[in-house]
Amino acid sequence: MAGFLLRRLGSLAFVLWAMTVLVFAIVHLLPGSVAHMILGEYATNEAIATLEAKLGLNDPLPVQYWRWFSGLLGGDFGQSLTMERPAGPVILEALGRSAVLAGVSIVLVAVIGVSLGIHSAVHKGSATDRALTLGQYFFIAVPEFFWCILVILFFAVWLGWLPATGYTPIADGGVTGWAKHLVLPVSTLVLGLIAHVSRLTRSSMLEAIESRYVLAARAKGLPERLVLRRHALPNALLPTITVLAVDIGILIGGIVVVESVFAYPGLGRMLVYAIDNQDLPLMMGGMIVITAVYALANLAADILYAVLNPRIRVGGTAA
Amino acid sequence: MADAPPLLDVRGLSLGYATARGTVRALDGVTLAIRRGAAMGLVGESGSGKSSVVLALLGLLGKEAALAADRLDFAGEDLRVAAPRLRGLRIGTVFQDPAAALNPALRIGLQVAEPLVQHRGLSARAAHGRAVELLAEMGIPRAAAVAQAYPHQLSGGMKQRAVIATALACEPELLLLDEPTTALDVTVEAQILDLLERLRAERGVSMLLVSHNLGIVDRLCDGLTVLYAGRVVESGATEALLAAPRHPYTRGLLAALPRADRGRIGRLAPIPGSLPDLTRPDPGCNFRPRCPFAAAGCEAPQALHPLDARHVACHRAEMLHDAAWPAPDAAAADRVPLGGTLLEVADLARGFRLGRGLFRRQAEVRAVDGVSFSLRRGEVLGLVGESGCGKSTLGRLVLRLIAADRGSIRFDGSPVPAMPPDGFRRRAQIVFQNPDTSLNPRQTVDVALRRPLERFGLAHGAAATREVERLLDLVRLTPAYRPRYPHQMSGGEKQRIGIARALASRPDFLVCDEAVSALDVSVQAAVLNLLEDLRDTLGVAYLFISHDIGVVSHIADRIAVMYRGAIVEEGPAAAVLAPPYHPYTGALLSAVPVVGARGRAAARTRLKGDVSSAPTEGGCRFAHRCPAERGTVCRTQAPPVQQAGPGHAIACHIPVAELARAPAALAVAE
Numbered sequence: 001m002a003g004f005l006l007r008r009l010g011s012l013a014f015v016l017w018a019m020t021v022l023v024f025a026i027v028h029l030l031p032g033s034v035a036h037m038i039l040g041e042y043a044t045n046e047a048i049a050t051l052e053a054k055l056g057l058n059d060p061l062p063v064q065y066w067r068w069f070s071g072l073l074g075g076d077f078g079q080s081l082t083m084e085r086p087a088g089p090v091i092l093e094a095l096g097r098s099a100v101l102a103g104v105s106i107v108l109v110a111v112i113g114v115s116l117g118i119h120s121a122v123h124k125g126s127a128t129d130r131a132l133t134l135g136q137y138f139f140i141a142v143p144e145f146f147w148c149i150l151v152i153l154f155f156a157v158w159l160g161w162l163p164a165t166g167y168t169p170i171a172d173g174g175v176t177g178w179a180k181h182l183v184l185p186v187s188t189l190v191l192g193l194i195a196h197v198s199r200l201t202r203s204s205m206l207e208a209i210e211s212r213y214v215l216a217a218r219a220k221g222l223p224e225r226l227v228l229r230r231h232a233l234p235n236a237l238l239p240t241i242t243v244l245a246v247d248i249g250i251l252i253g254g255i256v257v258v259e260s261v262f263a264y265p266g267l268g269r270m271l272v273y274a275i276d277n278q279d280l281p282l283m284m285g286g287m288i289v290i291t292a293v294y295a296l297a298n299l300a301a302d303i304l305y306a307v308l309n310p311r312i313r314v315g316g317t318a319a
Numbered sequence: 320m321a322d323a324p325p326l327l328d329v330r331g332l333s334l335g336y337a338t339a340r341g342t343v344r345a346l347d348g349v350t351l352a353i354r355r356g357a358a359m360g361l362v363g364e365s366g367s368g369k370s371s372v373v374l375a376l377l378g379l380l381g382k383e384a385a386l387a388a389d390r391l392d393f394a395g396e397d398l399r400v401a402a403p404r405l406r407g408l409r410i411g412t413v414f415q416d417p418a419a420a421l422n423p424a425l426r427i428g429l430q431v432a433e434p435l436v437q438h439r440g441l442s443a444r445a446a447h448g449r450a451v452e453l454l455a456e457m458g459i460p461r462a463a464a465v466a467q468a469y470p471h472q473l474s475g476g477m478k479q480r481a482v483i484a485t486a487l488a489c490e491p492e493l494l495l496l497d498e499p500t501t502a503l504d505v506t507v508e509a510q511i512l513d514l515l516e517r518l519r520a521e522r523g524v525s526m527l528l529v530s531h532n533l534g535i536v537d538r539l540c541d542g543l544t545v546l547y548a549g550r551v552v553e554s555g556a557t558e559a560l561l562a563a564p565r566h567p568y569t570r571g572l573l574a575a576l577p578r579a580d581r582g583r584i585g586r587l588a589p590i591p592g593s594l595p596d597l598t599r600p601d602p603g604c605n606f607r608p609r610c611p612f613a614a615a616g617c618e619a620p621q622a623l624h625p626l627d628a629r630h631v632a633c634h635r636a637e638m639l640h641d642a643a644w645p646a647p648d649a650a651a652a653d654r655v656p657l658g659g660t661l662l663e664v665a666d667l668a669r670g671f672r673l674g675r676g677l678f679r680r681q682a683e684v685r686a687v688d689g690v691s692f693s694l695r696r697g698e699v700l701g702l703v704g705e706s707g708c709g710k711s712t713l714g715r716l717v718l719r720l721i722a723a724d725r726g727s728i729r730f731d732g733s734p735v736p737a738m739p740p741d742g743f744r745r746r747a748q749i750v751f752q753n754p755d756t757s758l759n760p761r762q763t764v765d766v767a768l769r770r771p772l773e774r775f776g777l778a779h780g781a782a783a784t785r786e787v788e789r790l791l792d793l794v795r796l797t798p799a800y801r802p803r804y805p806h807q808m809s810g811g812e813k814q815r816i817g818i819a820r821a822l823a824s825r826p827d828f829l830v831c832d833e834a835v836s837a838l839d840v841s842v843q844a845a846v847l848n849l850l851e852d853l854r855d856t857l858g859v860a861y862l863f864i865s866h867d868i869g870v871v872s873h874i875a876d877r878i879a880v881m882y883r884g885a886i887v888e889e890g891p892a893a894a895v896l897a898p899p900y901h902p903y904t905g906a907l908l909s910a911v912p913v914v915g916a917r918g919r920a921a922a923r924t925r926l927k928g929d930v931s932s933a934p935t936e937g938g939c940r941f942a943h944r945c946p947a948e949r950g951t952v953c954r955t956q957a958p959p960v961q962q963a964g965p966g967h968a969i970a971c972h973i974p975v976a977e978l979a980r981a982p983a984a985l986a987v988a989e
Contacts, residue, residue, distance in 0.1 A: 212419035219377050219414070220434045220485065221407025234424040310469040311423060 008302060012295050019291040020072065023284050024065050034280055038081055068281075072288065078281030087281040090270065091289055097167065098259070098266030102251055105186050109193040109251075110244055114237070116194070117201025121209060121236075122228060132198065139195035144254050147188040148261040155184060165263035185262045189254050193247050197240065204239045208232040238309055245301030249294050324395065325352040326525050327376070327493060331389035334371055334380070334549075341598040342385075345371045347549040350623065353542070355492070358519060358526040360536030360557060363546035364572075364839035365810075366594045369529045372546075373497045376527075377412060378402030394492065408438040411486030411524075415498035417478035421470040427454070427481050428466030434488040453484040458514060476507035483514065487524070494518075496528045500535060504705035505866065506926045509910035512538055513925070531839070533576065534912030537561055545569050548595050548605050555629025561914055565626060565636045567610045567644075573914070574644045575844035577873035579896070580913045580985040587873070588647040589845035593809050604633065611645045647848065654855045657876075658696030661860050662828060665691045667716050667726030668884075686712040688884035689726070696827065697858040701875025701892065703868055703907070709884040710864045714830040717862060718747050731827070745775045748821040752833035754813035758805040764791070764816055765801040771823040790819040794849060811842035815849070822853065830862045835870060847874055868911045872896055877966070880904045883940040890967030896985055899978035901969045902947045908984035924984070939972065947973060 035051040036043065052058055056067065071078055077087035120129045156164035162184055168177040208214060209232050217231040218224075256268035263269070267286060274282035306312045334346035345368045353359045363369045374380045375391070376398055391398045393405060406412070414420040421430060431453055432446035441449065447466065454462035457480040470478055479499065486494055496515070500508035516539060518524060530536050536543055537557055544554040545566065553566035564570045574588040592609035595601060603618035604610070610617070616634050623630040626637055633639075670685045686709040694700050702710045715721045717728060719739045728735040735743050751757035758767060768787045772778045778786045788798045794815035805813055814834065821829055831850065835843045851874065853859055865871050871878060872892060879889040880901060888901035895904060906924040926944045939945070942953040949972055958970045963978070971978065 212414055212416065213422040215379065216412070216414055216420040216482070216485075217422065217433075218379055219406055219412040220437065221403065221405075222433060222437055226437075230425070231422050235422070309424070311471045314469055314472065 004306065005303070008299055012299055015295050016288070016292055020069055020288060021065070023287045023291075024068065027280055027284055028061060028064075034081070034278060038278075068284070072285075077285035080282050081279045082277045083279070083282075087279075087285045090282060091267070091285045094265060094267045094270040094286075095289055097264070098255055098268060101182065101185055101189070101259070101264065101266055102248070102255060104182060105189045105193070105251055106244070106248060108186065108190050109197055109247060112190075113194045113197030114201050114240060116198035117240070118205055118228075118233070118236075120198065120202040121205035124206060129202075136195040136199045139191045140199070142192070144188050144192060145257050145261065147191055148184075148258060151184050151188055152261070165261075167263075167265050181262075181264070185258045185264050189251060189258050192254075193250065197243060197247065200243050201236065201240050205232060205236040208236040211235075234308060238305060241301050241305050241308070245298045248297040252290055252294060323355070326355045326357075326394055327351075327353040327527065328390055328392040329372075329376075329388065330391075331387075332372070332375060332391060333387045334368070334375060335385045337383050337385070338598070343597045344600045345384075345549050345597065346375070347600060349546070349549070349551055351544045351551065351554065353493070353525050353527060356519075356523045356525055357542060358528060358540040359542040359544060360540035361527060361529045361544050361546060362531065362533060362536055362572075364531060364594075364841060366548065366597075367546040368549040369531075369546050370497055373412070373495050373527070373529055376402070376495060377406050377410065379406075407434045407491075408489045409491050410493045410495060411489070411491035412495045413479070413482050413486050413497065413499045416502035417475060417482045418470070418502065420482055421478055423470055425469070426466065427468050427470065427473070431466070431481060431485045431488060434485065438489050450484070450488070453488060454481060457481070457484045457487075458510075459484075474507075475503050476510055479503060479507075479511055480514065483511075483518075487518065487522075490522070490524075492525060494524050494526045496526060496530075498530055499528070501530070501532070505868070505910045506705060506906060508535075508912070509923065509925065512912070515539060532912060533561065533572070533914045537914050538912055545572075549597060549600075550605060550632065551623060551630075552606065552632050553629060554623070555627075558915075559627070560629055563627070565629065565631045565640075566606075566633050567612050567635075567639070568606045570644050571609075572840055575841045576914070577844070577847065577867075577869045578913065579869040579872045579908065579911050586647040586650060586848055586851070587844035588644060589843075589848065590841035591845075593811070593842075612639050612642065647844075650852060650855060655697050655858045657698050658858065660693055661696045661698075661731055662694040662717070662862075663729040664693070664717060665727045665729075667691070667713065667728070668724045669712055669716055669721065670724055685884050687716055687723075690881075690884070690886055692879060692886065692889065694828070694860050694862065696860055697854060698877070699854060699861045699863050699875045701871035701878040702862060702864045702881060703866065703871050703878060704881035705866065705907075707883075708881045710881050711832055713881070714749065714832045714862060714864050718749055718830055719743070720749070741775065745777075745824040746826050747828045747830075748824060748826040749830040749832060750814075750817050750821045750834040753837050754810065754817045755805070755837075757817055758813055758820075760805050762804075763801065764803050764808075767816065767820055768823055771820065775824050777824065786823070790823055793822060793853070794819045795845075809842075811838055811846065814838060814842075814846055818846070818849065818853075822857075822859075825857075826859065828860045828862070830864065832864045833866065834863075836865060836867060843870070850874065868908065880907065885940060885970070887941060887971070888967075888969045890964065894964050894967045898981045898983055899963045899969065899975050900981055900984070901941075901971050901978070902945050902973070902981075903941050905981050905984055906946065911985070913985065939970075949973065 034057060035048045035055065039047055039051060056064060068078065075088065077091060080087045080090055083090060116132055120132050123129050152164045155162045162180055167181050170178045214227060214231050217227045255266060256271060258264070259266045259268035260272055267290065271283065271286040274286060329352065330350045332346055332349040333344070335342045335344050349372060351359060351361070361369050361372060371380070375386055378398060380386060386399070393401070393410065396405070398405070428447050428450045431450035432443070435441045435446035435449055436443060451462045451466050454465055459465050459477060459480050465473065465477065465481070473481065499515070500511050503511060512535065515526070519526060526539070528536060528540055540557050542555070543557040543560050545552050545568065547568045553560065553564065553569045560569070561573070564573055571588070571590040575590055577587055590609055595605045595608065601607065602620055604621045607613045607617045612635055614635060619634070621632040621634060623632045667687055667690045668685065669687045670683045672683055690713055692700065702713065704710045712721070716723050719728070719735060719737065722737060730743055730747065765787055768790055769783050772783045772786055787801060791798060791800055796812065796815055808816070818834070835846050838846060847870065850861065854861065863871060863875055875892045877890060878892050878895040879886045880895065880903065881887070882903050888895060888904050896908065900908070906926045909923045924946050926946070938954040938956055939958045942948050945953065952972050958972050960968050960970045961975050963969050963975045969975065969978065
């Protein structure tokens with residue numbers, strides 16, 4: 001297990017490093033001068049040259065890359081070009097708010113998705129199973145920006161129950177005010193993912209229920225509840241865990257859309273802002289952080305998978 | 320005793336499954352009874368409904384199954400009501416393939432202890448203690464450690480012992496055994512049969528043994544019920560019934576069975592036709608369309624009636640007492656004499672890395688480790704050995720389908736390079752074990768057979784169509800099969816297509832990798848006859864790989880016995896099947912369950928462990944399991960290859976003269 005962890009951490013480090021190269025390359029291959037962007041349309045050539053020299057934009061690319069990369073290693077994301085602040089704290093604050101959004105979402109997806117999937121599998125062919133199946137296909141098919149608009153119209157504009165956009169820190173608006181701003185973004189984020197996860201849980205649970213070892217457990221005379229909980233569920237959950245990790249990637253993509261629509265000040269919205277304003281340090285830092293989150297989620301899923309699967313966790317032969 | 324009510328009393332058990340095609344009548348009036356302490360064998364081919372009987376007894380049929388019975392009693396209780404309470408407690412069950420029947424996510428000890436916690440109310444700790452005892456009683460060494468293990472850490476035989484321990488945990492009166500040894504190697508199967516025999520003698524537990532293998536049933540059961548397409552056709556005492564079967568189907572089954580103890584007995588007699596459509600049950604005898612004795616009166620319902628101390632569901636059974644089962648159709652041609660050397664393989668080797676480096680340390684297993692043999696034109700070399708001995712790998716190496724680590728292959732006088740030319744591919748082909756996975760489900764028969772013709776430039780267009788029809792005729796199928804997809808054919812038909820595909824390029828050499836193993840006995844006989852005919856008419860040579868000694872002894876001219884990557888004995892079939900043996904060959908042969916060989920069990924050579932247990936470095940690779948092991952010589956020095964007769968080689972330290980004194984494991988009729 002220790003060797004496995006070391007190897008996985010090694011490949012994680014490599015992925016993150018490769019991503020820094022990629023992000024840096026993409027950003028610097030984009031047309032347009034950063035100094036020009038900052039100083040505006042009517043800047044003099046001298047002013048631009050002075051700023052370029054100050055920002056080190058005249059240095060060779062490897063030097064620039066190394067300056068940025070060594071800064072990253074020390075936790076320094078550079079100075080935001082538009083905010084007069086270091087990029088690091090900006091990214092961190094946005095990450096914190098996005099993490100709340102994503103964390104609440106993924107927990108809801110896991111709990112509701114898995115429960116619905118199990119229910120469908122156990123009551124295969126029943127009216128609820130058929131209704132759920134229909135709903136699942138519907139929610140998988142409809143994109144989230146459509147839900148964004150629909151729920152804003154319905155709950156915020158028409159019913160006026162919830163705020164359409166924005167964010168209130170707990171310190172200002174209390175828990176209720178804070179939570180109210182989360183309801184709509186979270187629900188639009190999770191609808192499709194719950195459908196996806198419950199669909200998958202249903203099929204893996206069905207496979208487990210129809211397996212020989214579940215038949216053998218029933219032949220032992222165990223009550224059905226125990227058969228499902230002890231014999232079917234642990235095996236059925238393995239594929240679900242892998243998919244949850246993939247869903248975290250989908251969730252991050254969804255956050256960019258949802259945060260923009262709901263004007264939620266998270267990482268996704270920050271990234272859009274950084275791109276709009278050519279704030280390179282913010283943009284690169286945001287992308288690296290998102291990559292890291294995704295890679296760590298996958299690592300966590302792999303470890304969880306190994307812990308739950310004795311065929312990976314325990315090697316060798318006993319007799 | 321005879322008056323005591325039977326422990327299990329099933330009368331008129333019928334079962335229907337609602338499907339899209341209509342109701343499938345899986346069981347139709349099945350009647351069987353088991354006395355306390357008795358063992359009943361339930362025999363039938365696939366589709367006979369034998370496994371459905373087990374599920375019906377356990378009350379574990381799905382919701383879509385409609386069950387009806389005049390009586391379904393266990394110890395006086397109606398199983399339709401009491402099954403959920405009795406299963407696991409008074410009825411233990413062992414399913415086929417222990418690898419699938421054990422939960423991969425749970426420790427062995429927990430799985431064995433579960434029924435004790437559930438039915439006997441034992442604490443988890445007490446149940447675990449009892450589970451360890453049970454595992455030890457099943458002959459599992461280091462039972463406490465095994466109880467802590469997960470299923471994937473155990474060998475197949477150990478897994479099945481754990482499953483049996485679970486079934487026996489609450490000391491049931493009846494043990495339901497559904498193909499308990501089908502997934503196991505023959506030497507491991509023999510160990511499990513010994514265990515079951517001992518359990519029956521020591522605990523007096525009754526058994527219902529469901530199997531397609533008559534030899535196993537004959538060893539273990541005093542009673543036998545033969546099932547055909549959901550109906551009981553014959554039932555009675557095993558010995559009498561197998562010695563003189565009275566129902567035409569039972570007679571056909573025995574006539575179609577290749578038997579290791581009889582060696583080559585000319586041609587087998589396949590049962591023509593296939594299983595009837597169970598959605599439209601025949602009110603009369605449902606074996607009638609396949610029965611060579613069918614006559615007027617067969618269309619009337621056939622009731623089981625007593626005859627010769629048994630029950631038979633055939634109104635002509637008495638009349639047919641002296642009528643012989645029709646002799647199989649004559650061979651298509653006289654056998655062509657063996658030609659010159661076609662294939663020469665020298666020192667072929669291939670290793671595989673295990674573990675894929677995720678959690679386990681990389682280990683290499685030498686699947687094939689320096690194998691040499693040669694094959695003449697029109698000759699059949701049988702290759703036998705247990706799973707994991709490398710026989711399938713060898714088959715693929717010989718065809719250069721997988722790369723060899725070392726060794727050379729000469730085909731028809733010229734060396735075959737690692738990337739063989741088209742000419743070799745055309746002349747050397749393979750028939751795989753499972754036609755379900757080796758035929759492309761999206762290709763029609765026509766496309767599958769046309770492809771090699773076009774690939775090798777043998778025929779195109781209308782000529783190819785004619786050639787496809789000729790190939791179909793060769794495997795006894797009509798041109799009507801051309802537009803069919805694999806799912807529209809039976810297993811036997813699919814395997815014929817697999818053979819036709821291999822023959823399309825008119826090869827001189829075929830590797831048959833378990834080519835008949837997935838088939839039922841009645842169909843297997845037809846395919847074996849077909850392979851013999853092709854050998855005789857076309858002069859094709861076969862490398863015939865099989866775990867079934869009966870099949871190999873029927874078709875092979877020479878037999879090679881493989882153990883852990885090496886050939887330990889090779890020679891003419893009759894010589895290999897009789898002493899002197901390599902000790903492994905002797906053990907293998909004595910483990911083969913043979914019909915009508917009662918009392919043979921006591922004289923058996925038993926091997927400990929299985930192929931994977933305790934590797935030996937340097938010495939004889941069989942030393943760790945060898946019943947005749949001679950100490951350090953065997954464990955440290957590679958055994959010399961001794962000549963035991965003309966063309967008969969044995970790799971063993973023990974002198975041939977001494978090996979010749981071994982008892983004959985099979986009574987081979989020359």
